[in-house]
Amino acid sequence: MSTPVAQLFDLHGRNALVTGGSRGLGLQIAEALGEAGARIFLTSRKAGDLEEAAAHLKAKGIAAQWIAADASQPDEVQRVAAEAMQRLGAIDILVNNAGATWGAPTEEHPLEAWDKVMNLNVRSVFLMSQAIGRLSMIPRRYGRIINVASIAGLSGSSAAMKFIAYGTSKGAVVNFTRTLAGEWGPHGITVNALAPGMFPSRMTKDTLQAVGVDRIAAAAPLGRIGDDDDLKGAAVLFASQAGKHITGQILAIDGGVSAIHHSA
Template identity: 45%
Template sequence: MALNQLFDLTGQTAIVTGGGSGLGRVMALALAEAGANVVICSRRKEICEEVVKEIETLGGQALALALDVTDPESVVQGVEKVVSQFGKIEILVNNCGTVFEAPAAEMPLEQWQSMLNTNVTGTFLMCQAVGKHMINSEYGKIINISSSIGFKGTDPEAVDSVGYTTSKGAVMTLTKDLAVKWGRHGVNVNSIAPGVFTTGMNNPEIPGTLVNKAGDFIAAQVPVRRLGRDSDLAGAVLYFASTASDYCTGQILVIDGGLGAK
């Protein structure tokens, strides 16, 4: 295959959960630029519609969908709608996520459950609903967004959310297990583990976010001496979404400027 076709997604269908904001928006735009028809879904359809407009302005095709990943009915209905509209789904980016900070000893059970429901069960429900179609068509690329803080313990002064770190570790294991189970069906399952990016849940303008509290301090610890930018994720998502990664599955690609290497 010619090198310039390796990353070409023309005519393929991609779903990006949580694509109406932050990192999801960035990845949705990258997939659209590579030629995919992108379905952008989350609970707030209106923010997804804004990204659809952006993609259409750039000449791409996209669809906004209201979908709650924690609700099995909403997931199945949403996925069926995509299949009936586009016929197939080649790419799924499980990006949506939620975080709530509180000391571990006081973490409210409902917040723990909310993080596990959205970040782990939601990812699993989407993999299950879309995976069935991918297995039938013997082709699929699933990309689960975990986090660099899902590998190990985190100082409470940095991110005080035992539910979040636990959920992101689980997303990595889910990724590996599905990769092993579905590799024989032509479905690749990989994960991107972002470090600290200056967007979404780390928006520096929102009081209390990690970057708002300690952005300069963290940037000084990062070997490349800066926080993550939008463009830092585009190449990774295109690699995992395209035939370029056909022989790569069950992997966690850490994009953290080298922080985890220390």
């Protein structure tokens, strides 16, 4: 007997931890999960941003809590995981969204900047998944992990886009997603990734200004960049029972950019 579709996407009774959830894509995903009924636990580095984000969610009737922490630091990750478990009892959905970028030609790219990007974009995904998997998901034989990758992790880039560390890190997130999905599937845990194209955010502000929104949009078959709604449906799909038979998948949300680049 089939389940009504509204019930498949319903997240009432579920708890979601969203890293980098105080703004941008992380907040958009948190909002989507909360609107579907999940209780939200946000973390990022800045308490002020988190307080503002939680107030935004609460104004929409979403239960939201937060804790400030640096997701690239092992001790901080353990603190977040322990606090989330203490406050909520369990974490059903983990969204690994915290990330950083750095623009520089490869031959001049500072090692410290490489390490910063890799630590936040890759190491934090491993650390947070490991902590939440061990404390909550594996013991309960249930979990939904959603990693935020990028279409920059699906292919190389032109000479104009100088982000060697970012592109490399997102490629790592893509294969981390596939590998963990295979390992943790027997525990009842799905692991998938969203791969956004260009969305307006603090991280992309300089690129959008330098290249131009119209020029970037023109490169997409749909003729636009992402907006405040474009990740919401996919995030709820991966987080809910509607996506229970989907794991190890990378979903590009990019207006078709990756489709034409892959076929070229």
